[in-house]
Amino acid sequence: MNVNNSFVIKHALAFNAFFVLNYLAWLIGFQSIAPVIFTGLLIYFCYFAVDSFKFKHALPLLVILYLGLLSLGTVATSWDARSIWLFHAKRIFIDNSIFAQLDDYAIWSHNDYPVIAPLLSASFAKLIGFWNEIFPKASNVFFILPPLLIFYGHINNNRLFTLMVIGIFYIIAKLLLNGYMDGILALYALSTLIIAKYYFYDKQNVGLLFILQSIVLVNIKIEGFFIFAVIIASIFLTKPHITYANLKRYIICLVPIIFWALWKFIVHAHGVVNYIYGGLATNNLISLLDHVKSRFQPDSLLMIFEHTLLFKYYLLLALPLLFYRKIVNVQLDQIIKASLLFFALYWLFLFTVYVLTPHDLYWHLKGSATRTTLPLQLISLWIPILILKNYLSHKG
Amino acid sequence: MMRKKILIDASLFVLVILSSLKFYQSYDHVFFKSFLESGGNETAVYPEVIEIHQMVTNYHLKDYRLDGNLLNGLPLQRIVEFTYPIKLNSSSHFLFLSNTTENNDIGLLPSGCKLVEEGLRVNLYECE
Numbered sequence: 001m002n003v004n005n006s007f008v009i010k011h012a013l014a015f016n017a018f019f020v021l022n023y024l025a026w027l028i029g030f031q032s033i034a035p036v037i038f039t040g041l042l043i044y045f046c047y048f049a050v051d052s053f054k055f056k057h058a059l060p061l062l063v064i065l066y067l068g069l070l071s072l073g074t075v076a077t078s079w080d081a082r083s084i085w086l087f088h089a090k091r092i093f094i095d096n097s098i099f100a101q102l103d104d105y106a107i108w109s110h111n112d113y114p115v116i117a118p119l120l121s122a123s124f125a126k127l128i129g130f131w132n133e134i135f136p137k138a139s140n141v142f143f144i145l146p147p148l149l150i151f152y153g154h155i156n157n158n159r160l161f162t163l164m165v166i167g168i169f170y171i172i173a174k175l176l177l178n179g180y181m182d183g184i185l186a187l188y189a190l191s192t193l194i195i196a197k198y199y200f201y202d203k204q205n206v207g208l209l210f211i212l213q214s215i216v217l218v219n220i221k222i223e224g225f226f227i228f229a230v231i232i233a234s235i236f237l238t239k240p241h242i243t244y245a246n247l248k249r250y251i252i253c254l255v256p257i258i259f260w261a262l263w264k265f266i267v268h269a270h271g272v273v274n275y276i277y278g279g280l281a282t283n284n285l286i287s288l289l290d291h292v293k294s295r296f297q298p299d300s301l302l303m304i305f306e307h308t309l310l311f312k313y314y315l316l317l318a319l320p321l322l323f324y325r326k327i328v329n330v331q332l333d334q335i336i337k338a339s340l341l342f343f344a345l346y347w348l349f350l351f352t353v354y355v356l357t358p359h360d361l362y363w364h365l366k367g368s369a370t371r372t373t374l375p376l377q378l379i380s381l382w383i384p385i386l387i388l389k390n391y392l393s394h395k396g
Numbered sequence: 397m398m399r400k401k402i403l404i405d406a407s408l409f410v411l412v413i414l415s416s417l418k419f420y421q422s423y424d425h426v427f428f429k430s431f432l433e434s435g436g437n438e439t440a441v442y443p444e445v446i447e448i449h450q451m452v453t454n455y456h457l458k459d460y461r462l463d464g465n466l467l468n469g470l471p472l473q474r475i476v477e478f479t480y481p482i483k484l485n486s487s488s489h490f491l492f493l494s495n496t497t498e499n500n501d502i503g504l505l506p507s508g509c510k511l512v513e514e515g516l517r518v519n520l521y522e523c524e
């Protein structure tokens with residue numbers, strides 16, 4: 001990290017550790033200590049606040065306090081927030097079990113979805129002692145903090161970080177506060193890519209942060225695992241020299257994969273099926289091929305391209321070209337190359353999902369593409385900021 | 397140089413304010429209710445959902461079923477979420493039907509059911 005002390009790594013690591021600890025406590029049946037963990041999180045947050053002012057790194061704290069106050073003034077009314085994430089959290093809180101949703105009651109609520117964020121809301125509710133329609137959602141704001149700290153540490157410039165935050169407010173907007181997971185997932189996608197850069201390229205001592213960050217990433221939403229795979233592929237493919245010693249570093253990727261597989265196994269053991277996979281499983285190979293063939297018709301392809309490639313924020317990627325003469329000498333470092341490769345590979349993943357979806361293509365794209373493309377929109381903001389950062393340091 | 401820095405900071409400040417407007421579009425002004433037990437209920441769900449929840453609580457129902465308009469996508473989902481841990485059960489003796497002029501489902505009432513409570517938007521029946 002460029003921040004000249006361990007401020008960013010220490011706090012990002014600690015907050016992620018609280019999320020994973022809370023997850024593990026519920027998983028192994030120690031849910032009675034969940035309110036203690038949440039109290040610990042609140043106390044640690046106070047310590048972080050003091051540290052932020054002491055070391056003059058208050059910007060991430062101010063952003064989180066602002067979002068926290070806004071979140072406590074907003075009720076969850078949107079579909080995914082109410083019917084999936086907060087309903088799961090409510091069920092976990094009331095049934096006092098991480099497995100509450102796995103009886104497959106209210107099948108529309110996607111009972112196979114991971115639960116790391118609902119668990120934090122459930123712990124918050126256990127601490128307060130009851131459930132309502134406002135405060136449990138506010139615990140999601142804590143998940144925004146580790147990514148913000150990582151951006152802050154990497155950018156290492158208050159003005160550029162403010163610009164990044166403004167961009168995040170524009171791109172993710174209310175999805176940061178309304179109980180949806182897509183905004184948090186996009187922030188985790190980008191911040192994990194950055195930490196992966198420090199771990200794999202620069203061989204910095206951030207292995208534990210990378211593991212915890214990745215565990216949270218793969219447990220936020222189903223896409224989290226695929227985003228993790230895309231991050232590893234992007235890092236691996238842009239690394240210039242691959243040696244046996246480097247390859248050994250990839251072994252720790254197994255830890256988040258184990259966490260992901262464990263939840264998959266639990267879901268499978270309860271007979272709960274994912275709605276996309278469930279739809280495909282009913283197809284035999286020939287009908288599946290017919291289905292894919294039908295999606296390769298011009299109309300369907302155009303629809304997919306239109307919904308996944310036409311976002312105004314992608315234009316931000318073109319911004320550096322306007323200043324080409326000024327930045328011509330600025331080196332495209334590995335993180336920029338990895339970010340661009342991430343963009344391409346993640347788009348390919350989305351394309352495959354929409355080709356395979358058993359649902360009506362227009363309905364599926366209309367209802368999800370704005371949110372599933374958030375990591376790409378965020379990368380489109382991130383790359384010009386990185387180039388600007390490199391330009392400013394090149395200029396001296 | 398100093399003026400340039402002030403200009404940049406002022407521009408960033410204006411941009412922060414402008415980007416924050418995105419949040420205020422969906423701000424519900426419920427901050428002071430955020431730790432009340434029924435905080436945000438009226439904003440979060442339809443009035444008929446609150447009415448059903450009250451009846452479920454008042455009559456200590458163990459389960460319930462719905463018919464007509466209440467079975468449509470959103471009302472159904474909101475009722476199921478809001479009344480949890482009391483669950484929807486298609487073989488329950490307790491039936492909720494919408495009684496509003498826009499969605500009057502009383503015609504769907506099966507024989508052998510007696511009215512338990514007539515609400516402003518929904519009726520609760522006990523069926524054999």
